[in-house]
Amino acid sequence: MKDRLLTAMAVLAALAAAAPAMVFDVDWAAFRGIGDSSRVEFFYAVPIFAGGAPQFDFRAADTMLTAKFALGFELEGDNGFRQSATLYKQLTLASLVEAREAQRQFVDGFSLNVPPGRYRAVFTVAQPVPGDEETLEEKGRREDSLIVPEFRDGLQLSELQLAAGIVIDPETGGFSVVPNPGRSFGGDGVDRVYFYFEGYGLDPAADSYQVWTRVLSPAAETLVSTGPQTKPRSGTEVSSALGVSVGRLDPGEYTLEVALDDRAGGVAARRASFLVSAAGEEPGDETPYRLELTPLEEKYYDRLDYIASKSELAYYNSLADSGKQAYLAWFWGRHNLAEFARRMETANERYRTSTTDGLKTDRGRIYVKYGEPEEVERKVLEVHVRPREYWQYYNQGYVFIFIDITGTDNYRLAWTNSPHETRTGYEGLLTPEEEELFR
Numbered sequence: 336m337k338d339r340l341l342t343a344m345a346v347l348a349a350l351a352a353a354a355p356a357m358v359f360d361v362d363w364a365a366f367r368g369i370g371d372s373s374r375v376e377f378f379y380a381v382p383i384f385a386g387g388a389p390q391f392d393f394r395a396a397d398t399m400l401t402a403k404f405a406l407g408f409e410l411e412g413d414n415g416f417r418q419s420a421t422l423y424k425q426l427t428l429a430s431l432v433e434a435r436e437a438q439r440q441f442v443d444g445f446s447l448n449v450p451p452g453r454y455r456a457v458f459t460v461a462q463p464v465p466g467d468e469e470t471l472e473e474k475g476r477r478e479d480s481l482i483v484p485e486f487r488d489g490l491q492l493s494e495l496q497l498a499a500g501i502v503i504d505p506e507t508g509g510f511s512v513v514p515n516p517g518r519s520f521g522g523d524g525v526d527r528v529y530f531y532f533e534g535y536g537l538d539p540a541a542d543s544y545q546v547w548t549r550v551l552s553p554a555a556e557t558l559v560s561t562g563p564q565t566k567p568r569s570g571t572e573v574s575s576a577l578g579v580s581v582g583r584l585d586p587g588e589y590t591l592e593v594a595l596d597d598r599a600g601g602v603a604a605r606r607a608s609f610l611v612s613a614a615g616e617e618p619g620d621e622t623p624y625r626l627e628l629t630p631l632e633e634k635y636y637d638r639l640d641y642i643a644s645k646s647e648l649a650y651y652n653s654l655a656d657s658g659k660q661a662y663l664a665w666f667w668g669r670h671n672l673a674e675f676a677r678r679m680e681t682a683n684e685r686y687r688t689s690t691t692d693g694l695k696t697d698r699g700r701i702y703v704k705y706g707e708p709e710e711v712e713r714k715v716l717e718v719h720v721r722p723r724e725y726w727q728y729y730n731q732g733y734v735f736i737f738i739d740i741t742g743t744d745n746y747r748l749a750w751t752n753s754p755h756e757t758r759t760g761y762e763g764l765l766t767p768e769e770e771e772l773f774r
Contacts, residue, residue, distance in 0.1 A: 357460050357475025358385045360516040364496035364607075366533050367486035368448040375483060376496060378444035378514035379406060381460060383426070390474075391426060392462050402426045405471055406443075407459035414452040420445075442514055451485035486535050490601035493533040495593055497607055500661030501529050501576040502650065512576065513665040521611035526582035527658065528591055528609055534573040538599030543567050545598060548579050551590040551606075558584060563596065578658075586613040628672075635676045639666055641694075641703045642675065678703045688745045697748040701726070701735055705753075708735075720766060722746070734773055738764055 359381040368374035381404075383391060391402035403425050410418045426441050457478050461471040486493070500513035512531050520528050528550075537544060547562035561579055579591070589611060594604040628636060637659075640648055643666065651662050682699035683692060693699040708726040715722040722739040724746055733753045737746035738761060749761040750773065765773075 357390050358382065359458075359460055359475055359477065360518075361456075361458050361477050361479070362497070362514070362516040362518060363481060364494040364531075365483050366493040367491070367535050371450065371485075371487075372448040373451055373483045373486060374446055374448050375481075376444060376446045377408075378442065378516045379458065380440045380442045380514070380516040382440045392465070400427070402462070403468070404460055404462045404474075407457075407461060407473075408445075409457040410447070410449065410454050412450070412452045412454045414450055416450050416452070416454075418447060418449065442516065444514055449483055451483050453480065453482050455480050489536050490538075490595070490597055490603045491535040492593070492595045492603035492605045493535070495591060495605050495607040496531040497591070497609055498529040498531060498576075500658060500665055501531070501578065502662060502665055513661055518607075518609040519612050520609060521581050521584060521586070527578040527580050527655075529576065529578040529661075530591065530593065530607070531576045532574070532593060532595070532605070534595045534597070534603070535571070536601075537568065537571045537573060537597040538601060539571055541598040542569070543598060544573055545596040546575065546577065547594040547596070548577065549592045549594075550579060550581060550584070551592060553588060553590075555590075558589070562594075581609075581611055584611045586611050629676075631676045631680065632672050635679045636667070636672070637663060638679065639663070641679070641700065642670065674706075675703070678706065688743055690743065691745055696745055698724070698737055698746050701748065704755075705731065705733065721764070723749075736765065736769065736773065740764070 359379055361377065361379045363375055363377045366374045366376065381390060383389065391404065393400040393402045403423070406422045406424065408418075408420050408422070410416070422443075422445065424441070424443065455478070457476065459473050459477075460475040461473045464470045464472050484494070496512060497515055497518050498512045499515040502511050502513060513529075515529075520526065534544065543565050545563035545565050547564075548560070549557050550559035552558055559579060559581065564577065566573070566575060573595075581589070587610070588608060590606050590608050592604060592606045594602055596602050639651065643651065647666070651659060651666075654662060679694060682696075682702045683694045686693035686696045686699040686702070688696065694703070705728055709729045710725075710727040712725040712727075713722070714720065714724075721742075724737045726735040726737070728734070731753075734751060735748060735753070736750045738749045739746050740761065747761055748756070748759050749764050750759065750769075752773070
């Protein structure tokens with residue numbers, strides 16, 4: 336494995352030597368901040384590969400590939416405000432795929448509170464110099480200007496934060512945004528433009544507000560229109576996340592317009608531009624969150640039911656196909672898909688019985704969810720006691736007791752102290768010694 340990895344690393348190094356300047360996307364949106372300041376949310380996305388060549392200097396570490404880089408940030412305002420920072424990051428790949436076919440991106444973000452005004456922003460991506468981890472060499476640069484609005488008196492609408500998806504927890508009602516710094520939708524990617532906004536200074540007399548959305552052509556022609564959508568509220572501030580379909584639009588540049596009506600005579604509106612990519616367009620810089628998968632990872636890509644929470648799974652099942660793809664990319668950005676696929680394969684083989692697939696057994700499910708136990712103790716030859724296994728996860732503090740109830744080698748989960756598992760119905764099969772030791 337390591338020899339193959341080193342050979343692939345040589346190929347990557349040769350491609351990287353001829354690579355042009357590093358390309359990456361940056362996006363931002365402003366919201367009301369603390370005091371007289373505004374809060375600016377910045378997001379950036381760096382494709383791992385661009386133009387068929389790797390953008391990162393990967394190093395082999397056992398069976399993994401790692402790359403270190405830094406995002407430099409400078410903000411200078413006409414009002415004299417200055418801010419700079421360097422964010423140090425490390426990218427890890429569990430598997431190496433053909434360079435010209437890779438589609439994954441590194442996506443992250445940060446926020447700043449700044450006074451309203453006009454600013455010049457400079458973003459740079461740098462990597463360590465070969466042989467000198469302490470010295471950074473600039474690989475790519477983006478310069479732009481932005482105007483940070485003031486959110487003070489009267490009805491105000493924040494800027495629109497465009498997203499590849501919105502993840503909502505049905506139990507709490509809270510949500511998080513899946514960023515799309517490239518602002519590209521449609522084609523074979525996400526065919527809905529999701530957006531997040533905040534409203535300020537709404538008239539307290541009404542208990543609801545309304546939102547209209549329009550998609551405009553470059554000639555300001557209305558192509559898509561939705562609303563009014565009425566949403567309940569309490570207080571003078573609101574926040575919401577919505578989406579509008581762009582699946583039928585031709586490739587090109589469009590404008591999203593959102594209007595907020597506080598139902599007491601006040602209306603505020605904002606606009607944001609976005610792109611619709613061509614159907615069949617090769618994913619890359621323009622397509623958000625299309626992960627590069629090995630055949631094994633692709634096999635289990637949509638099997639998140641084994642490790643997702645009930646609320647995550649309920650939300651995923653409620654989505655349309657395009658929303659599910661965005662959610663899966665968001666989900667696997669926070670979980671190790673390669674390790675999950677390995678566990679699925681191991682569980683299916685190790686815990687298979689003559690009548691049941693390994694993944695459908697209790698031991699298989701627990702193995703996939705929690706990983707390899709630190710200790711397994713087996714009791715199979717004791718008189719008057721059914722065969723059982725004790726799984727200890729010392730680092731997590733969990734214990735699992737499995738019992739072969741039917742004598743078919745299909746051990747059922749009888750008891751655990753994990754708060755993430757429900758009662759099994761087999762607790763009565765525990766021996767007095769087990770009761771005293773574990774419960």
